[in-house]
Amino acid sequence: MSSTAIIGLSVWTLIYKHQYVALLASPNYQFCTYMLLLAGIGGLLASIIGCCGVKRESFSIILIYIVLLILVFLFELSAGTLAYIYERNVPEELNMTLSDTFTQNYAVNERHTKAIDLMQQNYMCCGAIRFEEYQQSMWLKSKRKDLIRQIDGRVVPDSCCVTMTFGCGKSINPSNIPYTGCIYQFSDEIREQLIILGSVGLGICVTKIFGIVLACSLYIKLKKLYEYTANQTPVHLLARDRVSFIYGIDDSDDERLPDPPSSTNRHSFRPDFSESNVSNRPNSIYDRRV
DSSP states (O other), X not given: OHHHHHHHHHHHXXXXXXXXXXXXXXXXXXXXXXXXXXXXXXXXXXXXXXXXXXXXXXXXXXXXXHHHHHHHHHHHHHHHHHHXXXXXXXXXXXXXHHHHHHHHHTTTSHHHHHHHHHHHHHHTOOXXXXXXXXXXXXXXXXXXXXXXXXXXXXXXXXXXXXXXOTTGGGXXXXXXXOOBOSHHHHHHHHHHHHHHHHHHHHHHHHHHHHHHHHHHHHHHHHXXXXXXXXXXXXXXXXXXXXXXXXXXXXXXXXXXXXXXOOTTTXXXXXXXXXXXXXXXXXXXXXXGXX
């Protein structure tokens, strides 16, 4: 269940929370998400292998299960720790890089442009810190003909408008354009998501410790049971069963042969050379004819 929860959280983050990842300078947010996704897949695979090992009572399969659990534990621990460390650095990173991303890459980099437009519409904000940043942006300073036609007297992009319509960016009236930037809402959302990822990663990673301990205990018991069974089975019985298997002899309904003499009384066996026994034997091969 924990692996399924991790996979669900990671997929949800990748689908619904990654539209603004292009605006982050550090790839740590993506690393946390992908590491948790791999941990969830590895945990699900380990669960299947563990069930097979218990059903077959195979200590070798249980050993594989333990190794996978340790790897999953390390992935979850790393992802959770990285998420908490990066969460503290998000505000400082955005203060240093987000303004430059807005002014230098809007209408220049398609991926950044889509992310900025989407952010300004969803957060009801304009610019990184304030809407005046666009006055110094490459979007307004560009000499490209397609951008000149797109600007056409606009002061800010149309995505800044409260009610987005074509050409609404020409008016900077407060009722039309929010004066606050996007950095604060963006920082809060990224930090909140990192706290969720870190809590899930570290929380489930603790449960993996109990799983590893129990799996190691089961492995030791199965191995001891296997060694005990192998040592307690008589060698001559193992050999007899091996011969029956090779030659296809089914002696399940037959009377089992008596056990061979032990080493203590092996030399006490003596053939019967009594007179009665010898007299009944034929003297020559001619006496054996019917």
